[in-house]
Amino acid sequence: MSVAAPSRAAIAPVAGQPRARVSPELALGLIAAGALAVTYLWWNDTFAVHGLGDWLTNAGRLTGLWAGYAVVVLLALMARVPALDRGVGADRLARWHAMGGRYTVGLSVAHTLLIIWGYAVTAHTNVLHQTASLITGYPDVLMATVGLGLLVAVGVSSARAARRRLRYETWHFIHLYTYLAIALVFSHQFATGADFISNAPARWLWSALYLAVAALLLWYRLLTPLYNAIKFPMRVAGITRENADSVSVYVTGPSIGRLRAESGQFFRWRFLNRELWWAANPYSLSAAPRPDLLRITVKMTGAHSRALLDLAPGTRVLAEGPYGGLTQARRRRRKVLLIAGGVGITPLRALFESLPGRPGDITLLYRARTPEDLLLRAEIEAIAQRRGGRVHYLMGPSRPDGQGHLSVGQLSQLVPDLTSQDVYLCGPEAMMAATRAALIEAGVPRRHIHHESFSF
Numbered sequence: 356m357s358v359a360a361p362s363r364a365a366i367a368p369v370a371g372q373p374r375a376r377v378s379p380e381l382a383l384g385l386i387a388a389g390a391l392a393v394t395y396l397w398w399n400d401t402f403a404v405h406g407l408g409d410w411l412t413n414a415g416r417l418t419g420l421w422a423g424y425a426v427v428v429l430l431a432l433m434a435r436v437p438a439l440d441r442g443v444g445a446d447r448l449a450r451w452h453a454m455g456g457r458y459t460v461g462l463s464v465a466h467t468l469l470i471i472w473g474y475a476v477t478a479h480t481n482v483l484h485q486t487a488s489l490i491t492g493y494p495d496v497l498m499a500t501v502g503l504g505l506l507v508a509v510g511v512s513s514a515r516a517a518r519r520r521l522r523y524e525t526w527h528f529i530h531l532y533t534y535l536a537i538a539l540v541f542s543h544q545f546a547t548g549a550d551f552i553s554n555a556p557a558r559w560l561w562s563a564l565y566l567a568v569a570a571l572l573l574w575y576r577l578l579t580p581l582y583n584a585i586k587f588p589m590r591v592a593g594i595t596r597e598n599a600d601s602v603s604v605y606v607t608g609p610s611i612g613r614l615r616a617e618s619g620q621f622f623r624w625r626f627l628n629r630e631l632w633w634a635a636n637p638y639s640l641s642a643a644p645r646p647d648l649l650r651i652t653v654k655m656t657g658a659h660s661r662a663l664l665d666l667a668p669g670t671r672v673l674a675e676g677p678y679g680g681l682t683q684a685r686r687r688r689r690k691v692l693l694i695a696g697g698v699g700i701t702p703l704r705a706l707f708e709s710l711p712g713r714p715g716d717i718t719l720l721y722r723a724r725t726p727e728d729l730l731l732r733a734e735i736e737a738i739a740q741r742r743g744g745r746v747h748y749l750m751g752p753s754r755p756d757g758q759g760h761l762s763v764g765q766l767s768q769l770v771p772d773l774t775s776q777d778v779y780l781c782g783p784e785a786m787m788a789a790t791r792a793a794l795i796e797a798g799v800p801r802r803h804i805h806h807e808s809f810s811f
């Protein structure tokens with residue numbers, strides 16, 4: 356079914372206003388400061404270390420403290436705090452989360468092994484006996500052991516090879532067990548942790564840290580979306596088939612403007628019909644947001660995206676967001692180069708429409724396999740004509756290694772003043788990696804390359 360899209364003409368885009376954002380450097384600085392404070396907690400309680408057993412136990416205490424800290428950082432990164440999301444970018448936060456997850460599992464396992472070994476050496480017993488006595492003698496340690504098992508299972512399911520084999524929903528469901536793991540592990544820190552047993556201020560601060568992150572999760576992942584769903588009702592206005600495998604969905608609502616979405620951002624879309632109500636998938640805005648109209652354009656790759664074709668006008672929509680930092684706010688230079696690969700055109704098409712600039716300031720390089728795969732081409736050309744923007748189409752098959760995409764020579768030839776421009780990049784992983792490397796080789800400073808990945 357294809358429904359005529361509502362007219363987008365004659366409606367002014369929402370004005371972009373500066374909004375709070377935490378830069379990646381500040382976020383990393385805060386994380387590092389927290390890690391130092393946690394290390395100080397151990398240092399402050401440790402007067403001397405004597406013998407192998409003591410060294411091992413202290414290494415176990417330290418790795419345990421770091422693991423307990425890392426796990427709350429992981430949750431905070433995924434709490435969808437707007438200032439963090441806008442400043443760092445949703446895809447970078449997801450990458451940090453994935454990397455931090457590996458550290459957390461590694462530190463937790465190291466903590467367990469070192470503590471058992473250290474206690475065994477000190478008590479002149481073997482590690483099996485020591486393990487049994489810790490598990491049977493301390494109920495909190497037993498719970499923590501179950502929690503560790505869950506954490507390791509979540510870690511294994513997130514390893515690249517396993518992730519590729521799992522459906523997104525299955526992986527996501529397994530991932531939710533992290534919350535149970537943290538709840539199970541929490542109490543053993545106070546019941547048996549040498550740094551907490553006799554240090555009430557440390558216990559209070561540690562609890563405050565966990566509670567603050569729990570409050571952030573509750574607020575931004577549950578209450579804010581619920582509030583927005585009630586306060587800013589939205590419905591499907593219409594759909595348009597763009598080409599053989601892509602569809603645009605128009606969503607309307609009287610108070611969309613109050614969400615203050617920006618070009619380059621995305622929402623998690625939940626369409627409330629029988630097939631789709633259970634899933635919330637991320638799709639970028641493919642046109643500059645209007646006070647009462649949003650649009651996404653979706654490549655039909657799987658069950659969710661294909662089902663969008665059958666959306667009936669009037670279907671209620673819960674849109675969680677806006678998220679993402681690929682916006683005008685990242686811009687440092689007057690001239691901007693937008694580089695899109697495939698369906699990665701969506702956020703860049705919106706930016707092409709709305710980034711402030713004079714004729715000649717904005718250039719779009721759009722890479723696709725064939726001319727038929729070029730999405731929203733007529734709109735792009737109309738925008739280019741209206742704004743004096745430049746467009747270059749580059750055709751060719753995509754290669755898994757990302758090679759054969761955009762070479763340094765090609766980039767410099769198409770955009771001679773490349774190094775003095777901001778570059779916004781969105782497309783398949785391999786294409787983005789290869790293009791980013793080519794841009795850096797061509798002399799574009801890393802801080803002027805802004806990118807968003809479609810894979811979390």
Ligand SMILES: Cc1cc2nc3c(=O)[nH]c(=O)nc-3n(C[C@H](O)[C@H](O)[C@H](O)COP(=O)(O)OP(=O)(O)OC[C@H]3O[C@@H](n4cnc5c(N)ncnc54)[C@H](O)[C@@H]3O)c2cc1C
Nearest residue numbers: 523635636637638639652653654656657658659660701809
């Ligand atoms: C920030 C962001 C913006 C995106 N913008 C667009 C866009 O504008 N247009 C477009 O066509 N695609 C976009 N995508 C990709 C799109 O979300 C997936 O292709 C889509 O969710 C696939 O769902 P499916 O059920 O059709 O396919 P499936 O075959 O079920 O999933 C294919 C892959 O999509 C990813 N995926 C599936 N469900 C989710 C989910 N709920 N959350 C996160 N990832 C998921 C997984 O990596 C999965 O392996 C974007 C992705 C991200 C992360």
